[in-house]
Structures are given as C-alpha cells and as structure tokens.
Amino acid sequence: MNVKKKLLIVTPYMPYPLNSGGNISQFEMNDSLRKNYHLIIVFPLRTAEDLINFVVLKSKWEDVTFYPFYAKRFSKIIKALKQVPSVLSRLYNKLESTGKEINETDRFVISSTSLFRSRRIEFDKAFVGHVKKVITEIDKINAIQVEFFDFLPLIKYLPKNIPSIFVHHELRFIREKRELEIIQIDLPLLSRLQRKNEEFEFFWLKQYDQVLTVSIDDCKLLADRIFPARVTASPLSIKYQNATPVTYKFDNKLIFLGGSEHFPNREGVNWFIGTCWEVLKAKHKDLSLLIIGKWGAQDVKQYENFDGVKFMGFVDDLFSVMANSIFIVPIRIGSGIRMKIIEAVNHGLPFVTTTVGVEGLSFKKDEDCLIGDTSLAFASRITEIIENPSLAQELIAHARETLVQGFSYENSIELRKNIYESIF
Known part of the structure; x- marks a missing residue:
C-alpha cells in the first residue's frame, strides 16, 4: 500500500x-x-x-x-487597517487645498483600493x-x-x-x-x-x-x-455536473456571481449598475439583475432604488437560479482567472465580459463570448444576445467546446x- x-x-x-x-x-x-x-x-x-x-x-x-x-x-491586521481612513483624510484634504475635485468613481476606487494595505x-x-x-x-x-x-x-x-x-x-x-x-x-x-x-x-x-x-x-x-x-x-x-444538454431560452434576467469582499466585484457591479443598467432597462423593461453572493447591507442599500436589481445572497440551488439568464462579467481590475466564467459555461449560459474579465482564459471574442470595455459597448453586447436567440445558442456551444479542450x-x-x- x-x-x-x-x-x-x-x-x-x-x-x-x-x-x-x-x-x-x-x-x-x-x-x-x-x-x-x-x-x-x-x-x-x-x-x-x-x-x-x-x-x-x-x-x-x-x-x-x-x-x-x-x-x-x-488583531494586528485590524490595527493596520484602521490607519487607512486617516491616510485618506489627509489625501482628500491635500487635493481640496489644490482645488482638485474628485468624481464619484474616483472616490469609490480610492476609498476601497488595496494600495494603502x-x-x-x-x-x-x-x-x-x-x-x-x-x-x-x-x-x-x-x-x-x-x-x-x-x-x-x-x-x-x-x-x-x-x-x-x-x-x-x-x-x-x-x-x-x-x-x-x-x-x-x-x-x-x-x-x-x-x-x-x-x-x-x-x-x-x-x-x-x-x-x-x-x-x-x-x-x-x-x-x-x-x-x-x-x-x-x-x-x-470546475467539475462539469450537468451531463445532459441544457436547453436555453432567455428569461429576462442577467446574473452576476461574486461577493462584495473582493473589491474587483464591487467596482464591477458599481460600474455596471451606475453606467449600463438604466440604458438596458430603457430598452428591456422586464429585465432583472440578480446578484448572487455575500454583499454587505450598506452595499445593498446603495442600489435599492434601481428597478430590477436584486441581491440574492448565497443560494443553495445555483443551477435553478442561473438557468436561462445572460451571465455578465463587468470586471475592470484584477488578474488571475474568473472562476465565475467557468461556472457560467458549465451551466450552459452565454456571457458578456470585459477584456480584463476573460483574461487568462482561452475564450474567443465573438465566438465563445461577447466583449465590451465601455459602458455603451457592454450594454449593446447584452442587447445583441437578448434580441438574437440563435446567437445565444452559438455562444453556449462554442464556449463549452473551448472549455473542454483547454480548461477541463x-x-x-x-x-x-x-x-x-x-x-x-
């Protein structure tokens, strides 16, 4: 033995x-x-x-x-983190003294960046x-x-x-x-x-x-x-658990998978809801955005006035919740690979991503997935799938083949x- x-x-x-x-x-x-x-x-x-x-x-x-x-x-990590607000305060005061203004996006990133930690x-x-x-x-x-x-x-x-x-x-x-x-x-x-x-x-x-x-x-x-x-x-x-072919019919929902503890997720969701969501809702009134994962109460409250945005928390049956949706990966920062994309492909979903979001994976633009790096482009790519059911089927099939060949x-x-x- x-x-x-x-x-x-x-x-x-x-x-x-x-x-x-x-x-x-x-x-x-x-x-x-x-x-x-x-x-x-x-x-x-x-x-x-x-x-x-x-x-x-x-x-x-x-x-x-x-x-x-x-x-x-x-305790020591907590002690170090407590120094961050004072650094930010001095930084903001210095900027204000020079007359420079910080827009909301910059303030959001600067207040949450890991640079100080x-x-x-x-x-x-x-x-x-x-x-x-x-x-x-x-x-x-x-x-x-x-x-x-x-x-x-x-x-x-x-x-x-x-x-x-x-x-x-x-x-x-x-x-x-x-x-x-x-x-x-x-x-x-x-x-x-x-x-x-x-x-x-x-x-x-x-x-x-x-x-x-x-x-x-x-x-x-x-x-x-x-x-x-x-x-x-x-x-x-990730192990492929659904051996039988998945039938796909879009059910007016977008899915984001990931919690707020990982800042690239927070920044991506903030960017998508703040710059893409209203554009999409104007064209697709019944559309909903389901955010799966652990998010803090303050984050959830920040988006409570956006129609159709729902925070699902941890779900037991991920397959049922994600079924017949378009998977979105509005990630603009980070490295490594997004395991969430492999999860989406395993669940038989078409996905729209940024270039950074799909980095490190071998999925091909316009064949396995659609890519948009600006707010307008990202929203437009989602609309392409909504309005073209056959495109969704093609993306699903090609992405699955790529996954099996390159990332089994x-x-x-x-x-x-x-x-x-x-x-x-």
Missing part, C-alpha cells in the same frame, strides 16, 4: 461554502487532490457561521486533516505559533503550500528544509495598476505606493521555492522577474499533480 505524501496548506480562507471564486477554486482542486495526497489544512475560523461551515466541510472531507485557528480576528500584513503571534506547532506535530511533511496574497509573507516563519509553494490567485501589482488606470485624477502619491507595493510583492515571492499562478498570462508576467523555473502556471477548473477539470488536476511530483 502506497503511503500518501503529506501536503500542508495554509490559507486565509476556508474553502467552504462555495460562495466566492477563491473558495470554489480551492475546493475543486483539493477535492480531487485529497485522493492522491494527505492534505493537512490550516485556516482561521472567525465567526459562528464559520464554525457551522467547518462542520459541513469536515463531513465532506473525512480524509483531510484540519487544524483550524480559532479567533474572531487577527498591501504592505501592512502583520500576523498575529498566536496564529504564527499555531502554524509552527502544526509543522512540529505532523511527522515528515513533504511540502508546505501557502495560498493568496494575504498570507504571502508567511514564508518568513516557515522552515527552510521543507519545500515551499505559493499559489498566487491574483497578482496584486496588476490589480493595483488597473485601479490607477480607471481613475481620472492624477495622484503621484498613489503611483508611488503602487511601485513600493510591487517591490514588496516580488520580494516575498522570491522567497518561495515554487510559485504557482492560476493563469498562463500571470505566469508570463512573473517569469520575467523571477527565475522562470520557479514559476509555473497551474490553471483551475481533469487536465487541471493532472497538471497540478505533475507539478507536485517535480517538487516533492
């Missing part, structure tokens, strides 16, 4: 429930890898809801060893001690894998004699560059912050033995500045296993 190799995974996000792209990507990958490796997973549990979800996850993965860190918050990652001593204790208690760990930018500097606390892997779900420096590209006011301070954050990101990436990106595009961007052999693309995918679940798992075999 072969003994499974031991892989310790340390992640800031428990891979359940499946209410975000990050959770889905972790769950789908680990759900298969646990058959070949002894997975040991460490993550924080902060709320009573987390505890309930943890019980469900344990029942699904009985062959996985869990070492959750029980804490309501990481990216280098303020401090780990609670108790959490670091927890991770070190796990490493000591587990006999012969073969490799340690850290996930997400939030935990990037954790490498400084890990032993040098165990191979280290970092899974980079989203290149932070690319996301922040794109945030600066969509604001209209010239702020040299923000540009300086972005450059310093980029240096910080690459410094810590270079400390790992291997860096895995979730897209080939991201891999190319990193390989130019990190020794190429230490950066590998490991694309993610089986291929993504085999590639990851091959990468691991080369490391440990």
